[in-house]
Amino acid sequence: MKRPTGKPTRRNTQGVATRGRPGRASATPRLPRGHGGDSAKTVRVFALAVPGLAPLVRAELEDHDGLHPEDAGFDGRADVVLFGAERGSRVEALALTTAEDVFIEVGRTLRAHGDEPRWIAGGLWGTERVQRALSVWAELAGPLRARMTFRVIVRTLSERSFRRTELRRALTDEVGRRQPKWRIDDPAALELWAIEYQPGRFVAGLRASDVRMRQHQGRAAERTGALRPTVAAAMVRLAGEPRGRLLDPCCGSGTLLAEAQHRGWQGFGGDIDPTAIRVAHSNSPHAQLVVADARAIPYQDRVLDACVSNLPFGRQYGVEGPMKPWLHAVTAELTRVVRPGGRVVLLSPEQLAHVQSGLRLLRRVPIRLLGTRTTIWAFERRGASGQRESGDVKRKAG
Numbered sequence: 001m002k003r004p005t006g007k008p009t010r011r012n013t014q015g016v017a018t019r020g021r022p023g024r025a026s027a028t029p030r031l032p033r034g035h036g037g038d039s040a041k042t043v044r045v046f047a048l049a050v051p052g053l054a055p056l057v058r059a060e061l062e063d064h065d066g067l068h069p070e071d072a073g074f075d076g077r078a079d080v081v082l083f084g085a086e087r088g089s090r091v092e093a094l095a096l097t098t099a100e101d102v103f104i105e106v107g108r109t110l111r112a113h114g115d116e117p118r119w120i121a122g123g124l125w126g127t128e129r130v131q132r133a134l135s136v137w138a139e140l141a142g143p144l145r146a147r148m149t150f151r152v153i154v155r156t157l158s159e160r161s162f163r164r165t166e167l168r169r170a171l172t173d174e175v176g177r178r179q180p181k182w183r184i185d186d187p188a189a190l191e192l193w194a195i196e197y198q199p200g201r202f203v204a205g206l207r208a209s210d211v212r213m214r215q216h217q218g219r220a221a222e223r224t225g226a227l228r229p230t231v232a233a234a235m236v237r238l239a240g241e242p243r244g245r246l247l248d249p250c251c252g253s254g255t256l257l258a259e260a261q262h263r264g265w266q267g268f269g270g271d272i273d274p275t276a277i278r279v280a281h282s283n284s285p286h287a288q289l290v291v292a293d294a295r296a297i298p299y300q301d302r303v304l305d306a307c308v309s310n311l312p313f314g315r316q317y318g319v320e321g322p323m324k325p326w327l328h329a330v331t332a333e334l335t336r337v338v339r340p341g342g343r344v345v346l347l348s349p350e351q352l353a354h355v356q357s358g359l360r361l362l363r364r365v366p367i368r369l370l371g372t373r374t375t376i377w378a379f380e381r382r383g384a385s386g387q388r389e390s391g392d393v394k395r396k397a398g
């Protein structure tokens with residue numbers, strides 16, 4: 001294991017600790033510059049997301065004038081998106097629907113500047129950004145007290161030079177040395193996360209969110225197999241601008257409908273299981289719900305603007321008979337009820353690219369959910385784009 005050389009420490013333009021003669025830093029990898037640089041108005045923030053969702057978190061950031069995506073990576077467990085948040089938009093960072101957690105950055109460093117736990121710990125916590133990050137943390141998550149409890153969480157992509165736990169110990173010692181009144185605890189008021197978001201690149205931040213962020217408004221009633229709200233939000237975003245009626249034909253507990261309604265869609269839900277419909281009603285009271293088989297949706301042709309669904313697969317919910325004909329029947333129904341130009345967004349590990357000629361594949365987003373690989377498929381209903389049929393969605397009896 002390398003040891004720090006004891007050479008004088010300098011700070012580069014990003015406030016990252018570097019060693020040796022001036023100019024040496026230019027020979028090593030550079031850290032990306034933040035939007036707005038060190039402007040007093042912009043604070044550096046990073047978000048963690050379900051693996052695969054980083055492009056959708058970026059897209060959500062771009063919807064906000066005051067949030068500026070900079071860089072992205074993966075820490076071995078979650079996607080990481082680094083961004084700048086202008087003063088007036090900091091609270092918006094905590095309202096991102098596609099991210100699971102948000103952190104106020106305290107520092108960045110590179111293994112290339114010293115691949116040793118104490119050196120990395122010094123680079124992450126030793127910067128002047130800590131004081132600023134603490135005051136932003138107090139504003140968003142506080143209160144900040146002289147005697148805080150804290151804990152350190154570390155994720156590394158490699159243990160070739162040192163173990164993850166060694167860095168956690170070094171960072172805990174560094175914080176304890178600089179904040180002698182703070183006490184280690186678990187749970188703690190303050191969580192410091194240090195993660196290697198790209199090979200050799202570390203970022204550390206104070207966790208500003210808690211579990212409520214990833215649970216969104218929370219579900220009034222639970223049912224097994226419910227989708228993660230952040231994935232539901234990402235799928236609803238792929239359905240396009242919220243203009244009109246959106247159906248989830250396998251709605252389960254109604255997670256997608258709750259997200260769709262939050263975004264401005266009028267929600268419609270179906271499920272073959274009457275218990276699911278009762279649970280969905282508690283979670284999404286404004287949606288129109290019906291007990292129905294997704295292979296025979298009781299709606300008229302072209303009466304919907306979008307369909308978004310987490311199809312039954314895997315251990316919790318299977319389908320009757322073989323998957324292929326089931327998928328064909330369901331996608332044929334979705335193609336029938338959605339207007340031309342409308343979107344169909346499905347979560348399924350099955351290959352859906354060629355499942356239905358009436359649907360044109362716009363985008364596939366591979367993600368990992370609880371360690372399982374699956375894919376979000378976003379289609380557009382073929383045909384001359386037009387208005388949906390107006391009037392009642394339901395098929396007339398007889």
Ligand SMILES: C[S@@+](CC[C@H](N)C(=O)[O-])C[C@H]1O[C@@H](n2cnc3c(N)ncnc32)[C@H](O)[C@@H]1O
Pocket residue numbers: 223225226227228249250251252253254255256270271272273276292293294295310311312313317318319320
């Ligand atoms: C993966 S779960 C959906 C979970 C839901 N997104 C949530 O967050 O709770 C799949 C759902 O499909 C329903 N289902 C299975 N076969 C169906 C069919 N033929 N038609 C409609 N729903 C069906 C199951 O009852 C189950 O609620």
